[in-house]
Amino acid sequence: MLTDNQKDILKRSNLNLKHLSEEKLLAIASRAVDEAKLNDEELLEFIEIANALYRGGEALISDAEYDFTFIAELKRRHPKHSFVTRVEPESVFAGKTVELPVRMLSTDKAYSQSEIESWAKRIQKAADELNIAFDSLVFKVTPKLDGYAAYDDGERFYTRGDGRKGTDITRVFERGLQVADNGSRGLGAGEIVVGKTYFQRYLSEFFDNTRNFQASVIKEKDLEQHAEQAIKDQAAVFFPFAKLPAWQGSWTELAERFDEIVKQIWHAVDYDVDGVILEITDERIKTHMGATRHHHRWQIAYKENVATAEVKILQVVPQTSRSGRITPVVEVEPIRLSGALLQRATAHHYKMVVDKGIGPGAVIKLARSGEVIPKIEEVITPAEPDLPEQCPSCGSELVWDGDFLYCTNNFDCPAQVSHSIEHFFRVLGNNDGFGPATIAKLYDNDIRTIDKIYQLNASDFEAMGFGPKQSQNLVDQLQRSLSEPIEDWRFLAAFGVFRMGLGNCEKLLAHYRLPEIFSLSEEEIVALEGFAEKTADIVLKGLKKIEPLFNQLYRLGFVLNETKTKEMPAGQSPIAGKSLVFTGTMQQGSREDMIREAKAMGAKVGSAVSGKTDYLVIGEKVGATKLNAAEKHGVRILSEAEYLDLIGR
Structure with a gap:
């Protein structure tokens, strides 16, 4: 108990x-x-x-x-x-809860040198944006202490708490706790730690572990005599991060001597250490990159916690995702790694299955570190792969797109139906209420096509378990989606035809009117910029599949703005030639208006953030997906006001 x-x-x-x-x-x-x-x-x-x-x-x-x-x-x-x-909350200790002088965030984690290299590329991109020579930057590596996080402003001493508010534990210094190496107070963030050698010799008999001891130092009750002695002996101290031993140098040297530097710093102190911290020292870069709610982008922790094992593959099972991608799930003989019982791994895509011989009977090396799902480190003994020819959910023929197999039967494939309906309303962007929960309830009541949804009245929604107010709101939103004007290319993109995202739909409708696209030939599509022969073939098959549903919905009378081409010549605009993504609710006009204006000024506007994106322009109520992608790729994030200043409006 x-x-x-x-x-x-x-x-x-x-x-x-x-x-x-x-x-x-x-x-x-x-x-x-x-x-x-x-x-x-x-x-x-x-x-x-x-x-x-x-x-x-x-x-x-x-x-x-x-x-x-x-x-x-x-x-x-x-x-x-x-x-x-976000920052994981700490236990509440006796004392006044107060606002911390600065935010104390957690640290993002990496478990391989390649992840560290990806982080360094984000640093380099920030340096390029600030016109700072990347080779001149100084990187710093310090031990990652496994102690109890605290902050010392010179007068008061705080626990980290939730990163914004902590508990006042100034009493700890009043009990005699010292700053490491006889340092002075007021050096900011650090950790309460105890020497490993001292703990093993004098404290291990009385405390289960160092964490148990560190917590005892903070508690309001009188100190246990062994803890009091450890403080007197200065074996237990507050170690400010600013005083930690450090390696500093260029990225080139760090990359070349990575293992050596990590080993040197990891063992530089006689305290519990569970990794090393890498950070950039240039304040301009720090300010430019900023932070998430969880961690600073200019800093990362490298940790080693990798367990590996050789195991035999039992079978590779295809699964259809909601986007139609066929994922190869590798089922293996059960084995326990890093405390978890593992019975499956992901092969990422079927190109990997083919190239590496991932089939029944193959022997693979599994590795599990910070990965959510174990990684196939290598294939030791390959076997003949078993490739699916049909979608396991609906039986449709599969197509290759790069490394991936896809089912393109968007609106009839059971694994994709809910996603496709959600995608339709989300891309239209002129309605509210038809999110995953609503669509799931409709699906459970056998409403599984968009045309059926538009036939529903308030009584129908109530019969399915929606409240009276919500039912009427859903009907109102359906009517709003019919009457509120949207671009014709957005309407087409909402059907989710494979290879027909917003950009390709706009390209197509810049040359052909919406009712004409279903009679186009492969040659006519190939003749358009950006449409290869293989793409044209897939697009034609996709259009043929959606044509009946398209006609039913088109006859409902959506108010569609016909595509017109109008672009400002490059060089006459600060965003000409730049790649932009807009997200969130804008205050100075609709997002669609801003997109049209950006295109007219010569910018390229995408719907997803990638390494080629120059700016992510955010309004209010922004989701995490695009922000996380921008952070991953080092994309500059602009508020709506910053963007308007940029274009001079």
Whole structure:
């Protein structure tokens, strides 16, 4: 059962067992219950409790199990869940909760040199945007202390809390705690740590682990005599990050001597260390790159926690995603890595299956570190791959697109139906209410085509379990989508024809009117810029499949603005030739108006952020997907006001 100390931490953290019993909580911790069998509420409750107990010094599971088993499972189900995109809360200690002098964020993590190299490319892109020579930048590497995060402003001492508010624990300095190496107060963020050698010699008999000891130093109650002695001996100290031993140098030297430098810094102090911190020292770069709610973009932690094993493949099962992509799921003989029982891995795409001989009977090396799903490190003994010819969901013929196999039967494939309906309303962009939850309820009531949705009245919605007010709102939104003007290319793109995103739809309708496109020949499409022969063939097949539904919806009388070509010559605009993506709700006009204006000024406007994007222009109520993509690719993010200043409006 939970100890009294553990129960006290949960009480102070306002955490109660709502979805789990104490018995099941401990069964999960002992791995008697697999994390994959927990529902979302149970998984999140376990994570919150495990986090509070670990940070409170009374760990239920190890840090590695927490990261690589339970957080990994949460990321697999909900990659953008708030618990993994913000600073994880700490246990509440006695003391006044106050605003921190500065935000104390977590640190983004990397588990391979290639991930560090990707981070460095984002640094380089920021340097290029600021006209700073990348080779002149100084990179800094310091140990990543595994202690208790705190902040010292010289007068008061705080826990990190949730990164914005922490607990005043100034009493810790009043008890005699010193700054490491006889340093002065007021050096900002750091960690409360205890020497490893000292802990093993004098404290391990009385404390389960160093985390348990560090938490005891912070607690309001009188210090246990061994902890008090450790403080007197200056074995337990507050170590400001500013005083940590560091390596500094250029990216070229860091990349060339990466393993050597990491090893040197990792063992530079006699404290618990669980990685190294890499950061850029140039304040201009730091300001330019900024931070997410979770971490600074100019800083990253490199951690090593890789487990590998050789295992035999039982079979490769094709699965159809909601986008129509066929994913090869590799089922393997059950094996436990990094605390989790693994029975499957992802081969990423069928080109990889073909190239590496990933088939039944093949022997592969699995590696699991910070990855949510185990990675196929290498194929040791290849086998004949088994490639699907038809969609496992609807039986349609599959087509290759680069490395991937796709099912293009968007509106009839069961695996894609809900996604296709959601995509239709989202691309139209002139309605509200038809999100995943609404569409799921419609699907459960056998409403699985868009034309059927437009036939529904308020009574029909109520009969399916929607409330009276919501039912009328849904009807109103359907009418709004019919009467509010949209571009003809947006209407076409809403049908989700493979290879016909917003850009290609606009290109096509710049030459042909909407009713004409279904009678086009392959030669006529190939003649257009950006349409290769293979693309034209796929587009024609896709148009043929949607034609009946298109005709039904077109007859409903959507108000469509016909495409007109109008572009400003390059060089007469600050955004001419630039690639832009707009997202969020704009205040100075509709997003569609801003897109039209940008195109008229010679810009290229896309719908998704990539490495080729120059600016992501954000309004209000912005989702995480595009922001995360911009961060990944080092794309400059502009507010609506900054963008309008840029174009001189």
